[in-house]
Amino acid sequence: xxxVAQSPRYKIIEKRQSVAFWCNPISGHATLYWYQQILGQGxxxxxxxxxxxxxxDSQLPKDRFSAERLKGVDSxxxxxxxxxxxxxxxxxxxxxxxxxxxxxxxxPGTRLTVL
Amino acid sequence: xQEVTQIPAALSVPEGENLxxxxxxxxxAIYNLQWFRQDPGKGLTSLxxxxxxxxxxxxxxxxxxxxxxxGRSTLYIAxxxxxxxxxxxxxxxxxSNTGKLIFGQGTTLxxxx
Numbered sequence: 001x002x003x004v005a006q007s008p009r010y011k012i013i014e015k016r017q018s019v020a021f022w023c024n025p026i027s028g029h030a031t032l033y034w035y036q037q038i039l040g041q042g043x044x045x046x047x048x049x050x051x052x053x054x055x056x057d058s059q060l061p062k063d064r065f066s067a068e069r070l071k072g073v074d075s076x077x078x079x080x081x082x083x084x085x086x087x088x089x090x091x092x093x094x095x096x097x098x099x100x101x102x103x104x105x106x107x108p109g110t111r112l113t114v115l
Numbered sequence: 116x117q118e119v120t121q122i123p124a125a126l127s128v129p130e131g132e133n134l135x136x137x138x139x140x141x142x143x144a145i146y147n148l149q150w151f152r153q154d155p156g157k158g159l160t161s162l163x164x165x166x167x168x169x170x171x172x173x174x175x176x177x178x179x180x181x182x183x184x185x186g187r188s189t190l191y192i193a194x195x196x197x198x199x200x201x202x203x204x205x206x207x208x209x210x211s212n213t214g215k216l217i218f219g220q221g222t223t224l225x226x227x228x
Contacts, residue, residue, distance in 0.1 A: 004158075031214055042119070042204055042218025043159070056213045091158055095214060103149065104216060106159040 002026065004107035006092050012113045018080035021110045025073070025094030031055075032069055033093040033104065034077050043091055049075060079112075087114045117142045117209055121219035128195055129227050136190040136222045138205035143183045146208040149216065150179050150190050153202045162203075163190070167210070195226045 005024040013019050025032050030051050035043035046065065048056040051072040060067070064083070069075040079086055089109040095102035118141045128134055138148075147166045151159040163172045163179040165188070171180040178191040188205055202223045206216035 006158075033214065033216075035216075040220070042206070042220050043216070044218070045215045048214060056215055093159075102214065103161055103164045104214070105161060106151075108158040111156070 004092055004094055004105055006090075006107040006110055008110055009108060010111050010113075012115065013082055014115050015084055016081040018078065019082055019112065020076050020078045021090050021092075021112075023075045023077070023092030023107060025075075025092070026096075026105055029094035029096050029105075030072070031095045031102065032075050033095075034067060034075070035091040035093065035106075037089040037091055037109070039088070046077070046090075082112075082114045084114050087112055117145075117207060117217045119205060119207055119217050119219040121203075121205060121222050123222060124220065125223045125225075127225040127227065130195060130197060132195050132226075133191070133193050134195055134224070136192070136203050136205075136224070138188040138190070138219055140186045140188075140207050140217075142209065143186050144210045145183065146210050148179075148181055148188050148205060148207050150177075150188075151204045151206065153204060153221070155201075159204065192224075195224075197226050197228050199226050200224055 032049045034046045037043040046060045047067045049069040052069045067077045091109045092107045093104040095104045149164045150162045165181045176193040181188045202221045204221045206218045
């Protein structure tokens with residue numbers, strides 16, 4: 001079974017530029033998550049989708065971050081404009097069950113460096 | 116507000132030793148708890164998931180326990196090997212109807228040959 005795919009794996013940009021990350025979850029997984037992991041910390045949830053609807057985006061900085069999940073499958077996370085403090089690993093995860101259950105499986109992440 | 120703490124932050128042991136990693140959480144109303152492994156520059160690999168109704172889960176040399184009432188979980192690694200060197204993260208899912216995981220900051224383990 002293929003795992004969660006993410007691209008790109010690495011991205012270096014200058015502050016105030018924009019960047020987009022892509023995630024393809026495990027086939028059949030209805031729930032998709034984007035987490036931000038700053039160096040030395042545990043991941044923090046940015047946004048959760050159930051199919052193509054948003055379940056939780058309470059910690060997403062909506063003035064600069066946006067995310068969408070087209071047709072309930074792939075998802076993109078965008079940052080515009082980027083700040084230095086956005087340097088982190090962006091992890092995508094998916095789970096099989098509905099909103100309240102299920103083991104989460106993570107992709108390899110995208111490491112973003114903002115200069 | 117749920118907070119998850121992992122102690123110690125780093126641990127170095129000789130090969131072959133049995134070891135215990137600790138995870139504590141402030142709100143006992145959890146849905147489940149998951150232990151992950153993270154290798155440098157890589158994503159998270161799920162090791163064990165314990166539902167709130169369970170007391171422990173085992174996979175190979177790994178055993179995870181859960182004591183909801185005291186807000187604690189432990190990950191026991193038997194006969195440690197250099198290949199076990201990684202960062203271990205625990206995460207709890209609250210009992211609300213979202214799947215959000217709250218992570219600890221991790222324990223970085225080094226197993227010396």
